[in-house]
Amino acid sequence: MPRFAANLTMMYPEHAFADRFAAAARDGFEAVECLFPYALPTSTIATLLREHGLALALFNAPPGDWNNGERGIASLPGRDDEFRRGIDQALEYATALGTRKLHVMAGLAQEGVAHERQQDSYLRNLEWAASAARGAEVTILIEPINPRDMPRYWLNRQDEAQAVRAVLGAANVAVQFDCYHCQIVEGDIATKLARDIGGIGHIQIAGVPERHEPDTGELNYPYLFELIDSLGYAGWIGCEYRPRGDTSAGLGWARAYLRR
Template sequence: MARFAANLSMLFTEVDFLERFEAAARAGFKGVEYLFPYDHSATEIKQRLEANGLEQVLHNLPAGDWAAGERGIACHPDRVEEFRAGVDTAIEYATTLGCRQLNCLAGIVPEGVSQEQAHRTLVDNLRYAAERLGQAGILLLAEPINTRDIPGFFLNRTEQALALFDEVGSDNLKLQYDIYHMQIMEGDLAPTIERHLARIAHVQLADNPGRHEPGTGEINYPFLFAHLERLGYDGWIGCEYKPATTTQEGLGWLDSARG
């Protein structure tokens, strides 16, 4: 049976961040993920996890100035030192939180930087991060993201990501497969997941259009959940969607998915 993690950057946003852990547990979630933990101390977050019996499933490496519109710096040639310092920070948090996988956002290609430069920088940074995380017993993930929501984002298709992973050459680098992003960029969801299952370590969901909860759009989520079950996928599924109304009102799909 699939394990669903609440994305606290998207769900239960009617309460302050640290209160969302209790809200997720009350809703029946056993795991949580979110964009970043860095505005709070790792000890403070760990207390919330333990108090609510939750597993920390995933968070991102530091990704630059999010409020200013940055969406990752891993492909920025002039930010390599900052990226590597962020890897160390993320490892410290993940170690305290018991988080066994971290996601790297490739970022938007900066003005004046060629695709070749961005590619080379991303490969080097992923190679570095995969090794450092591996030493700490943490798996590195990277995620293709659609270019409608984030124009100019460097990594945006499954095959592109996997070819880049081959170039990195690390067995500590896996794919974070976001169903919503890949429906927009390439479709063909079920065959793609089946073909690359061994390289997918984490799945995220939202429906399309609107990025709302399953059942609000065009994606056949009952089929996909059954498909993942048949394939033997044993990772988490992160619920990274914007509730159409409130989080609680939109959780009917979750009861159905759990059977």
């Protein structure tokens, strides 16, 4: 049976962030994920996780200047020192919170910068991150993101991400397979899951095309959940969607899966 993690950045917007942990636990989630936990100290998050019996399945490394449009810096030439400081901070959080999956965002394609130069920066920084994360038993995740939601994002396709993983050859680098992004860019979700499952470290879901609950839109998620189980995936499936209304009221699709 699939195991779901509530994405607290997108879900439960009717609550303050710190209150979303309790809301997710009340709805039966046993794990949560988020984009960036750094506004709260690790002690606060650890208390919230412990009080509500939750695991923090995943979060992102610092992405650069998010408020001014940056979406990661791993592929940006000249930002290596900043990137490494961000990974150090992320690993401090991961160690304190028991999180074993860390998403490292690639960043945007830079005008006037050759693709090969960004590729060199990306591989070099990911290699460093993987080495730094190994001792903490953390897996570095890379995620293809669709260019409609995030124009000019540097990594868009599943085969590109798997090729990066192959070049690095690090056991603790894997691909974050977001069904929403993959459907928009490529489609053929089931075939790609089956093809790449050995290199997939985390899965996320949302309805397509509006990124609402997974019981809306063009994807047949009950079929995909059965397929994911049959492929032997045992990790969390992140619910990274924007609820149409009240989050709890929209969880009818998940009632059969949530165990509490």
